[in-house]
Amino acid sequence: MAAACVSVAGFAVQAAAAAMGSGTPSSHVSSVSVPAPQPSAQPSAPAGADRREYVPDLIAAVPGGITPAQLAKIGKLSGVTAVLPVDGGKVTVNGQSANVLGVSPQAFRPWTPLSTAASAGVWSDLAQGQLVSTDAAARRLHLTVGNSYPVSAAIVEQVPFGGATALSVPGADAIVNLTRSAQLGLAKNFAVLISAPRADLSALKSQIQSVIGRGSQVVNLVSYSLVTASKLPVETNAPAGVPANWLDLFKKSAAQYCQGMSWTVLAAIAEIESGDGANDGPSSAGALGPMQFLPSTWAIWGIDGFGPAGPPDIMNPLDAVPSAARMLCDDGGGNPATLASAIFSYNHATWYVDEVLSLASEYARNNP
Numbered sequence: 165m166a167a168a169c170v171s172v173a174g175f176a177v178q179a180a181a182a183a184m185g186s187g188t189p190s191s192h193v194s195s196v197s198v199p200a201p202q203p204s205a206q207p208s209a210p211a212g213a214d215r216r217e218y219v220p221d222l223i224a225a226v227p228g229g230i231t232p233a234q235l236a237k238i239g240k241l242s243g244v245t246a247v248l249p250v251d252g253g254k255v256t257v258n259g260q261s262a263n264v265l266g267v268s269p270q271a272f273r274p275w276t277p278l279s280t281a282a283s284a285g286v287w288s289d290l291a292q293g294q295l296v297s298t299d300a301a302a303r304r305l306h307l308t309v310g311n312s313y314p315v316s317a318a319i320v321e322q323v324p325f326g327g328a329t330a331l332s333v334p335g336a337d338a339i340v341n342l343t344r345s346a347q348l349g350l351a352k353n354f355a356v357l358i359s360a361p362r363a364d365l366s367a368l369k370s371q372i373q374s375v376i377g378r379g380s381q382v383v384n385l386v387s388y389s390l391v392t393a394s395k396l397p398v399e400t401n402a403p404a405g406v407p408a409n410w411l412d413l414f415k416k417s418a419a420q421y422c423q424g425m426s427w428t429v430l431a432a433i434a435e436i437e438s439g440d441g442a443n444d445g446p447s448s449a450g451a452l453g454p455m456q457f458l459p460s461t462w463a464i465w466g467i468d469g470f471g472p473a474g475p476p477d478i479m480n481p482l483d484a485v486p487s488a489a490r491m492l493c494d495d496g497g498g499n500p501a502t503l504a505s506a507i508f509s510y511n512h513a514t515w516y517v518d519e520v521l522s523l524a525s526e527y528a529r530n531n532p
Contacts, residue, residue, distance in 0.1 A: 243363025266345020289326025318349020
């Protein structure tokens with residue numbers, strides 16, 4: 165076990181190299197399906213699902229493991245949105261070296277790319293104790309879905325291969341669930357993923373280093389710099405039909421109701437206002453729904469967008485998101501030169517404009 169712990173100390177360095185070579189991880193945008201709602205019905209996530217999604221901005225690796233006290237301290241640092249401890253280590257899969265993480269499927273799912281988070285099959289395979297890898301690792305390790313392969317860590321175990329998907333942690337080749345991780349003897353809580361999209365990551369790295377001490381490594385997995393409004397991606401080929409998930413809804417709403425405005429602006433506002441429907445209010449001011457409209461504002465701008473026929477439903481994302489796009493567009497959202505003022509009109513605060521543009525630029529990098 166000691167050897168396994170020592171071997172994972174280099175994982176953070178490999179993660180950094182992978183991050184530089186493959187670009188940034190995926191965005192926070194929720195991939196939870198937008199249900200076909202009944203009139204006036206409030207949308208709900210699948211049981212146990214977390215509507216919020218996180219980008220791992222930093223990874224901190226400690227050979228001896230992250231303690232609960234250290235995890236709590238990191239979670240309280242300024243700018244930190246979420247933290248997730250993971251097991252892991254360098255093991256041998258089908259005769260070749262691989263970096264494998266041990267994760268809770270439910271906890272790790274919001275940290276994965278959109279396509280992965282939306283795939284029920286991935287999480288079913290993981291929950292059943294199967295190995296799930298990246299596409300590149302599956303090719304390199306010669307893995308075929310349905311077959312079992314020797315995984316050598318503290319013990320050697322035949323582990324079924326569930327399939328390949330995109331993962332959010334550069335340097336990680338594969339994941340297993342915590343039961344399988346314990347069986348294999350992976351290092352417990354050897355690392356922590358940290359999401360801090362609006363923090364000074366350089367300063368945060370130093371703060372985390374002081375918490376977890378010498379011998380540990382903290383690596384910046386993605387370097388953020390604000391993308392100008394003119395470089396935010398504008399959707400020109402939005403999905404046809406009723407949007408199937410939040411990402412499709414943002415893209416289709418922007419394309420149909422505010423040509424020239426990036427869908428990432430709607431994604432950022434929905435995340436900031438409600439966590440993509442996780443908290444539909446009412447707010448202290450009486451705002452409601454996934455886009456947090458005041459009823460008086462909704463009376464002016466609410467439209468029957470992609471929802472069922474009938475009066476526009478402030479609680480229904482299929483109506484609320486296109487209504488927000490329509491309102492933003494009227495205030496200049498379709499022009500990069502006036503986008504900031506349109507966002508300010510949505511919520512009269514400079515900090516809000518900065519936060520929306522910062523999060524939108526993050527989505528732009530991670531979903532080109």
